[in-house]
Structure formats: C-alpha cells, structure tokens
Amino acid sequence: MGVPESRAIRGFARMCMDGWLQGWHERNGGNLSYRMTPEDVEECRAAFSFERPWVPMGVADRSLGGEYFLVTGSGKYMRNVSEDPEGNLGILETDSEGRAYRIVWGLSEGGKPTSEFDSHYLCHVVRARATAGECRVLYHAHPANIVALTFVLPLTASALTKALWQSETECPMVFPHGVGVVEWMVPGGPEIAEATRKAMAEYDAVVWAHHGLFTSGPDFDSAFGLMHTIEKAAQIRVLALSAGQGLLRQAIPDEGLLAVAEAYGKELNASLL
Ligand code: 13P
Ligand code: ZN
Numbered sequence: 001m002g003v004p005e006s007r008a009i010r011g012f013a014r015m016c017m018d019g020w021l022q023g024w025h026e027r028n029g030g031n032l033s034y035r036m037t038p039e040d041v042e043e044c045r046a047a048f049s050f051e052r053p054w055v056p057m058g059v060a061d062r063s064l065g066g067e068y069f070l071v072t073g074s075g076k077y078m079r080n081v082s083e084d085p086e087g088n089l090g091i092l093e094t095d096s097e098g099r100a101y102r103i104v105w106g107l108s109e110g111g112k113p114t115s116e117f118d119s120h121y122l123c124h125v126v127r128a129r130a131t132a133g134e135c136r137v138l139y140h141a142h143p144a145n146i147v148a149l150t151f152v153l154p155l156t157a158s159a160l161t162k163a164l165w166q167s168e169t170e171c172p173m174v175f176p177h178g179v180g181v182v183e184w185m186v187p188g189g190p191e192i193a194e195a196t197r198k199a200m201a202e203y204d205a206v207v208w209a210h211h212g213l214f215t216s217g218p219d220f221d222s223a224f225g226l227m228h229t230i231e232k233a234a235q236i237r238v239l240a241l242s243a244g245q246g247l248l249r250q251a252i253p254d255e256g257l258l259a260v261a262e263a264y265g266k267e268l269n270a271s272l273l
Helices: 007-022 038-047 117-130 144-152 157-167 190-200 220-243 254-263
Strands: 031-035 068-072 089-094 100-106 137-141 180-182 205-208 212-217
Touching: 007 031, 007 038, 007 068, 007 089, 007 137, 007 220, 031 117, 038 068, 068 117, 117 137, 117 190, 117 212, 137 220, 144 157, 144 212, 144 220, 157 180, 157 220, 180 190, 190 205, 190 212, 205 220, 212 220
Parallel strands: 180 205
Antiparallel strands: 031 068, 031 137, 068 089, 089 100, 137 212, 205 212
C-alpha cells in the first residue's frame, strides 16, 4: 500500500475537498496540518526518504520535536489534493529541538510546506498541551461570513463569541470555550504565529481579523465541524444584521446560552458573556 492510500492521507484529502466544496479555499487560500500518530508514521515509513535538507523554522519549541506532520504545500490548491497528494502535500519530520523540519515524503518538484507552518506548529504545541495530547488537526480557511463580521464587530473574543453563540442554538455546546481573535497582521511567519499561539492556548478556534479562521481538534471531523459551525453561525448573524439594517429585535438570552451548555454537559466560558 502506498502513502496516498494510508488512513491519514485519505482523511486529510477528503477534508481538503470538503473545504473546497464549501467555498472556503479560493485559489491557494487556507492550509491544513495533521500531527501523525506513531501508527500513521509506521504505515507510511517505507516510502520516506531522508535526503532533503533540514530547514529552520521561524519558531522553536522542543515539546513536539521529533514528531511528523502531514501538511498542505504553500501555493497549492485544496481542490487538487485528492487528485495528486504527492505533489500538493508533504510529510515533515521535525528535529529533536523543534527548530527545523525536513520533507520526508511528497511536495515533489521542489514544493514547500504552507507559509503558515510556523503558526500551525506553535498551535499544535499549545493545543496538544491543552488537551493532554489529543489535539492533532489544525485547519486554516477563509470563510466569507466570519471574515465579514471582523469588519463590523469589535475585535474582542467576547464580542465575537457572544455574537456567534447567540446566532445558532447549538453553538454554546460546540464551542463552549469561545473563539479568540488576532488583530490584522501580515500572514506567514513568526509574528502572526506567536499571536495565534497565545490565543490558541485559551481557545480551540481563533479568528484572524480580515483574513480567516483557525480551528483545531482531535480528528478531521472535529476540526472541520468546528469551522463549519462557526461559519454557519457567522452567516446567520450577517443575514440577521443585514435584514434588520443592523438592528436585532431579540436574541437568545445569556441564561439560555448557559442552559444549552449545561444541558449537554459543557461548561460555558461565562467570562465572555
Ligand atoms: P499557503 O498557500 O502558503 O498555505 O497560504 C495560504 C494562506 O491562506 C495564507 O494565510
Ligand atoms: Zn490564509
């Protein structure tokens, strides 16, 4: 069995196509990374080659040093991933200090990992820590409605989270910790990675103002479902604000948000209310 038929690549490629079909990945917009399990690595190892050079990252953290990451390539289109996994994806081995990576499979023809790999790596570090190692998927997309809200709502976790919680009854159950925000920054590289790391230490989803959204989760379904739920809530908010010309006549009350979370055994981050 080749790497493209492995469990990890099949799940990864399916998610890339799902995001494309939602309209979240214009051109090369968005990127995805998966921290492979030891079993995933074993399934693929026979196809690895260790000849490509180590490349320093813009960030460093040894807590995930030595782990393997499956990532989208920079400038690659999500819609092409399932057609040609080897040309559009790469498996990266990180060095023991967590300062550099080398491509051990894929990204053929001189491809490079996503320009947001610094953000992905630091977010994997903090989400792995926050979830006792469960978090494995980091997903960045450009869904239109959540980006639109960053032009009209205050850029705070509480303003954005409350607007989203109020917009769809299941939101307090799906993301009870809330959604963090990073102010507008130039994408790619260590500065936005550091700001995103800080926000992701607290939240499993973080909005990049005027740009997109980052979500995380233990598997492809959870990270995709979180992106989908947040974007759907944002769409409802945008529709309601547009129809009401900025005026909302009523909304789910704070006690209702708390009650939904409680009914599903979740603890709402009440500091955001
Ligand atoms: P990459 O093609 O380098 O992954 O960049 C896409 C993107 O969305 C940057 O934020
Ligand atoms: Zn982006």
